Amino acid sequence: MHVTPGNRTAAPRRPGRVAVVTGGSRGIGHEAVKRLAADGYAVVVGYAGHRESAEAAAQDIAAAGGRAVAVRADVAGPTATDLFLEGKDEETIARMAAQPPLERLGTPADIAEVVAFLASPAGHGVNGQVIRANGGIV
Template identity: 35%
Template sequence: MPTRTDTADRVALVTGGSGGIGKAVVQRLAREGYAVGVHYAGNKATAEALAEEITAAGGKALAVGGDVADETAMAAAFDAVESAFGGLDAVVHTAGVMKLKPIAELDLDELDAMHRTNIRGTFVVNQQAARRLRPGGALVNFSTSVMGLQFPGYGAYVASKGAVEALTLVLARELRGRDVTVNAIAPGPTATPLFLDGKDQETVDRLAAQSPLERLGTPEDIAELAAFLAGPAGHWVNGQTIRDNGGIV
């Protein structure tokens, strides 16, 4: 089967698509003509509103829910997108959680909850994507630039994202012969609710100043790279983790 090259007939599923980076990715792909599955875990109304906004503008979108770590729920979400739009060409897995405490102080229940979403959830989504993506397709996972920055307090979070990077590399090789790429984006400090939660203005300003570009990233900055990797233009990039952080590391 030939590689699909026209983004106007491509279908994408964006996990965590109801807010933050995920929402920006949904909007960016919709502008390119993708039919988009807008996945949510808890923000059903927000996801449905985003899907309705895209549809009202002449695009195609569908809100689908489910815990990313629940294989039955995610199989149903993938099924719904394929049934509505006829197949699947891109999966952008932005869904994740972050708990920040020094390693010596983190409650192990918080560790387990974060790793359930970030590790098991990534495995479940990647497994579904590996089974379903059409030739010419792409899977984009999300890691973090803190892998290189090594901020104190991020130990458990970075451990979960280290697993994501390893899974990305292995799956890219396992899909040899399928004409499907697997990559990961590792954002730096980005102005999303997930990043800003619990940080005072002094901390935010200090982190923003670390980039040579002297600002925080925006969800739209990250969405540009996600759209590139998800589409035909980025199809020669495979098995990579790209630090998308304005030059911090």
């Protein structure tokens, strides 16, 4: 299995380790699914309404030698989705992009790296914490 970041190769399979990624069919969740599969985890690609994308992600992982399954599971309430969409305009995005020291928004791949670390044996000492992968905004 090939890993995109750097020139790393995939870690060996992690027997018995399964990563369940809600919203794994698109965006940040999709990047997390790909990264965790590359690290040797069996992954559950959770989706609420994008069945084709979730199944395609699972098939891509399987084709690369990984283990994945797409599962429909809507864990979000309708009000949470509405509130998120209300704040998604160009002015808000530009203001948020200017806040971090690097003056850019994080990418799904940035978040996937954090998820992979926390799920790995190296992240075993991080428990009960809120991890802000926000580019350094205080």
